[in-house]
Amino acid sequence: MDKIDYGTFEATMERSRKLEDDLVENPVKYRVLTGDRPTGRLHIGHLFGSVQNRVRLHKLGVYTFIVIADYQVLTDRNTFDSISENVKQLTIDYISAGIDPTDGKTFIFPHSHVPELNQLILPFLTLVTKAELDRNPTVKEEIQASGLKRINAGMYTYPVHQAADILFCKGNVVPVGKDQLPHLELTRVIARRFNERFASKKSVFPEPQPLLSRSPLILGLDGSQKMSKSRNNAVMLSATEDETAAFIKKAKTDIARVITYDPEKRPEVSNLLLLISLSTGKAPETIAEEIGDGGAGKLKNVLTESLNEYLRPLRKRRSELELNADYIKQVLNNGVLEARKIAAETLEEVRQVMNMKI
Ligand code: TRP
Secondary structure (H helix, E strand, C coil), rough: CCCCCCCCCCHHHHCCCCHEEEEEHHHHEEEEEEEEECCCCCCCHHHHHHHHHHHHHHHHHCCCEEEEHHHHHHHCCCCCHEEEEEEEEHHHHHHHHHCCCCCCCCEEEEEEHHHHHCEEEEHHHHHCCCHHHCCCCHHHHHHHHHHCCCCHHHHHHHHHHHHHHHHCCCCCEEEEEEHHHHHHHHHHHHHHHHHEEEHHCCCCCCCEEECCCCCCCCCCCCEEECCCCCCCCECCCCCCHHHHHHHHCCCCCCCCCCCCCCCCCCHHHHHHHHHHHHHHHHCHHHHHHHHHHHHHHEEEEEEEEHHHHHHHHHHHHHCCCHHHHHHHHHHHHHHHHHHHHHHHHHHHHHHHHCCCCC
């Protein structure tokens, strides 16, 4: 088997920009597959970082599956009590952020409910080597971060499962963050090797392309590299306006009184300015000028007001949806139905080319 070539980040970025343009011109050529693990509710880092990007694609009318990767939660944690609640909350977050699952083109489903998708893992596992799975840089990082001594085999094989998440529907565009690129490259390798080995180079599976988010990285409110619920530095979409205000009050800033936008030298202050910018559409430099010598206090007040205002309609939809459990269930069931239909067709084709028909 050929060695997996991860290429350079710049080359990937360049291809992603071209893809972005073509998506606007030819939305019907594409089938988007995106996904998340149901580990909790979404926060504004998710919203500005990836969900809005999906909403934009969604509005272009691209056929889209959103997979909720519930099996994947079990790779690095032992608890599974809250999985079903998290699946529902995630669905509520998506819909309140602007994903419309009733447009006939967008389907949300948990992959545990699509056996035909999961069955693709078996042939796929024979197309990669154990050494290749061992070398995946994102998996290595996650193993480190988990602090676990005993790593289950699901941790090493979940990128293959992810290939099944993407290829079951022949997804050809996958909006992802940088950390997911190794998984996507593995998916491309699996598609290529499958076609070569089993389909005499006919294209049963496409080689999906990554679409990198254009949004800037959002830091945590404590100034740390990543906004995340577990680090307690994130504003949740589901937070109330008062909780949001209290949380922003505690955000880390610096001692200089005059507010300026300088991501290199003043990362914390600049991050707050960026969040105001994303909520209001104004340039961060302009906001900094307006606040001027108002200091951190004024900066935080402006952020609280603009973020709460920006999130108000989303939160309103969110609380309405929370009261409508039947609707959420119906959305997921509908997603499962469509995913199973497509996955069964793909599995049929796979059996055919693999000489497994009886
Ligand atoms: N691994 C992804 C994450 O942790 C979630 C995911 C599962 C995914 N299956 C996917 C992402 C398929 C894109 C495509 O964020």
